[in-house]
Amino acid sequence: MKHAPVSAEANTLLIWAPGTERDALRRACEDFSARLKGNDTLAPVLVTDVADFAFYSRLGWLVEYLPELSGDDRSYHEGKRAYLAWRYRGARIVPPAAAQASDADWKALVEVN
Numbered sequence: 001m002k003h004a005p006v007s008a009e010a011n012t013l014l015i016w017a018p019g020t021e022r023d024a025l026r027r028a029c030e031d032f033s034a035r036l037k038g039n040d041t042l043a044p045v046l047v048t049d050v051a052d053f054a055f056y057s058r059l060g061w062l063v064e065y066l067p068e069l070s071g072d073d074r075s076y077h078e079g080k081r082a083y084l085a086w087r088y089r090g091a092r093i094v095p096p097a098a099a100q101a102s103d104a105d106w107k108a109l110v111e112v113n
Contacts, residue, residue, distance in 0.1 A: 010043040012091035013110060017048045018066055020096050025050055029059055031099035035106060042110060045091070047084060 015032060017025055025048060036042055046056065047064045056063045066080055092110055101109060 010041055012088055013042040013044045014088045014091040014093045015044060015046045015096060015098075016093055017046060017050070017096045018068075019049065022050050022052060025096060026052070026055060028096035028099040029055070029061075033059055035099065042092070045088065 013032075013036075015028070017028070020028070029046065032044060036044060044059075044061045045064060046059075046061055047066055049066050049068050051065065051067070053063070064084055066077070066084070069077055094109055098106070098109055
């Protein structure tokens with residue numbers, strides 16, 4: 001996948017989307033993309049369990065794939081979640097529904113101090 005270049009000073013906007021249905025996730029990503037157009041202060045990272053990599057590649061975002069695995073061994077899933085929590089510990093974390101926030105709410109969600 002190709003990633004869009006981001007400023008070294010950009011802050012991570014983590015979009016936490018496990019459990020989000022494919023079409024709803026696509027709509028949210030399109031809305032996030034429109035909100036972030038021309039904004040070089042935020043670097044979006046999508047965490048999802050939906051395998052739609054051709055679509056994600058067109059966004060140019062970093063995507064962390066967190067698949068639901070069948071079986072009793074949850075250690076991979078739990079380990080990856082723990083890694084993501086550590087890796088993005090300073091990120092602004094938003095759900096897909098944040099893409100529909102009012103302008104004032106959006107500003108409050110992503111405001112960087």
